[in-house]
Amino acid sequence: MFKKQLLVAVVPLSGKVLRSEMSRLSTPNLWELCPAKSKMSSKRDTIAKSTLVVTPIKSMAPFKSPTASVKSSTVTIEQSPTLRKSFPAPPVKLTKRDVTDLRSFEEKLTTAMITTNTPWSLLDSIDFHAAMEMLHPPTDNFPLTSARAQTEVLNRLSLKYQCECNDVLATSNAITLVVNNTDASAGGTKTTTYVALDEWRHAFVLAEGSDASKAPYVTEVLSVLSKVQLASPNSTLFLCTWTSGAYAHARRELLQSTTATSKPIILMGACMVQQTALLVHELVMCSLSLEEALDNAVLTADALHVMPSLRHHVLHGVYADKSAVESGTNAFAQVSVTSWHSIAMAVKQATRLEPFLRLAVSEDENTSSSSSMLRQLIDMCSSDMVWNTLRHTAQLLAPLHFVSGLSEMQTTTSGQLLALWIWLFGASTRSPLLDGNSDALISSFLQRLDCYVEEHFVACLVLDPRVHGAGLSVSGLRRARGIAVRIATTLVHDFNENKFIRSYNDYMKQQGDFSEAGVWNAANTSSPMEFWGDYDGDPLHNQLAIVAKTLCSFVPHTCSIEELWSAHAQPSTKGVNAEVSKQHEKCTKIRRGAVLSARVDAKDVVSRFQTLLDVENEPSVEEMLQSNATTQEMDGQKINRNLSVRSVLESISDGIEEDATGSDAPSIALDVAWFDISSSGLDKIRSTMQKYLSAAIQQ
Structure with missing residues (x-):
């Protein structure tokens, strides 16, 4: 036994000798192994590749026997960089806040990859992992891998998206189901996307369809509508759809549907x-x-x-x-x-x-x-x-x-777009470009209006305060009033026609309560929902406000002009992997949701x-x-010299022949006499549009 404690010298050791000594001197109360790097390790690394360091507690004595016992000594083994690689540090233990932050980080990263169409392989790149580890120590789930991003994280995002969708739709008064056929599937083919928009134009992708060639596909529409009704049982339902010749059939089926699983759609329209x-x-x-x-x-x-x-x-x-x-x-x-x-x-x-x-x-x-x-x-x-x-x-x-x-704007109404159609119609028939073919244009234009312009479009053209009947002749304004009355009888409980007509006339003539200062200021009319919200519950104007807000809640288009044009200018491929479809639908919800949330x-x-x-x-x-x-920098479009304006236009499906043949008697008999296409009439439309945009840009 030692009378005094051991003095141990610092002796360079080879790997083999070191392992031998560690095995021999393995008493737990003697050795303290430190895998973590201390603050002074960078200095000690310069002594030798591997060194054995023993720190005495009190006094030192010569080393006598390898079998001798040593009391109260502490030994630290400092590993070389080479040995540290063979003994990796355990994963960092994260606090609850760290876990939350990392989950949020990987969700945002996955969303960014989906919305920018970044390949999933980026997440498995060695360099990407190295870059991530510079920002945060590696853990069991960090850096994020492509496998986890496409399964666990994508499922979390999808669930979160669905919960937000259900919360918004549950409190909605009116929901427009939009059937969009401009999206591309995982295989590049055009596919149908079902989007729900409430009266404030909060938009959510509900599902992807199976067949974009037949639009609208009634069975699929009814299936999606049943899900909407579960989320929002008390809301009023509308439908705006792309058409490839099935609109007339769908109109008959859907507007008259009173099955137990589906209440009838109140308003419907083809994508304007x-x-x-x-x-x-x-x-x-x-x-x-x-x-x-x-x-x-x-x-x-x-x-x-x-x-x-x-x-x-x-x-x-x-x-x-x-x-x-x-x-x-x-x-x-x-x-x-x-x-x-x-x-x-x-x-x-x-x-x-x-x-x-x-x-x-x-x-x-x-x-x-x-x-x-x-x-x-x-x-x-x-x-x-x-x-x-x-x-x-x-x-x-x-x-x-x-x-x-x-x-491009989500607050656009059917009344605004119909007024612009009247402007286009008037400008076309008066243009020298028609080369004497104005009769053919008038005939085809009116056929399209008869087939696809619903009567509630005309009523909205009057009751949207941003338009206020611009583009309609005296005859057209008179007929629009009759349409508004018919619509009101179906929308308003205990409808009082006398009150409604009085309110309607005051609104159109800007008299009575509608003659007060500031009512027709462009800043006040720029939001139809807020404009008519001022008359909610009013003894005289409440009925008119209900009808106007319902008509202005309807979403009249499934996509923007730019989206439509770009979709038909890009070549599509055939075939889609069915195994990818569910994941693709989740990604579509995230991608489209990001676009729709960035409200223009x-x-x-x-x-x-x-x-x-x-x-x-x-x-x-x-x-x-x-x-x-x-x-031009914002557009950033690819150049394709094989395209022409005509070729893009010809690629857009037109089902007017099938829809015109299959339609019932038109709900309204539109003719040119309804429109004011005089120079002053067209100037009025242009003026209302410019006034609206000028006021809206200042808000």
């Missing part, structure tokens, strides 16, 4: 954006000049993008300050036919730059080597008729610009469409180019 695109198709079919003008606009935009000399001459003509020439170069981004907005901007740009383009082409003709594009430009710029056609095209597209802008307000729309919507007070050419540069 789809029908707008088909109206444009009919315009192009009736006017070769219009199609040629659109192609020429794309040609000039492409030339400005690819021909530096032409661009240089145009910019020197536009800018008085030559130092600004360089900054204007980005305004001439290449036009993509996959974007309707891009095409519309090309038309506006060509008409505004006409004098500069014609001069620049003549200069390039003398200084540049001949090319196919330059020869086309020379022929184009030498013809006054070509430029006249472009100007007429720009005028004709004006109502379509407003349709495009309003289709009037300020965003006007900013993007400013150049197109300034019909009267157009910005200067310099301001237009600056706006154009910003907008």
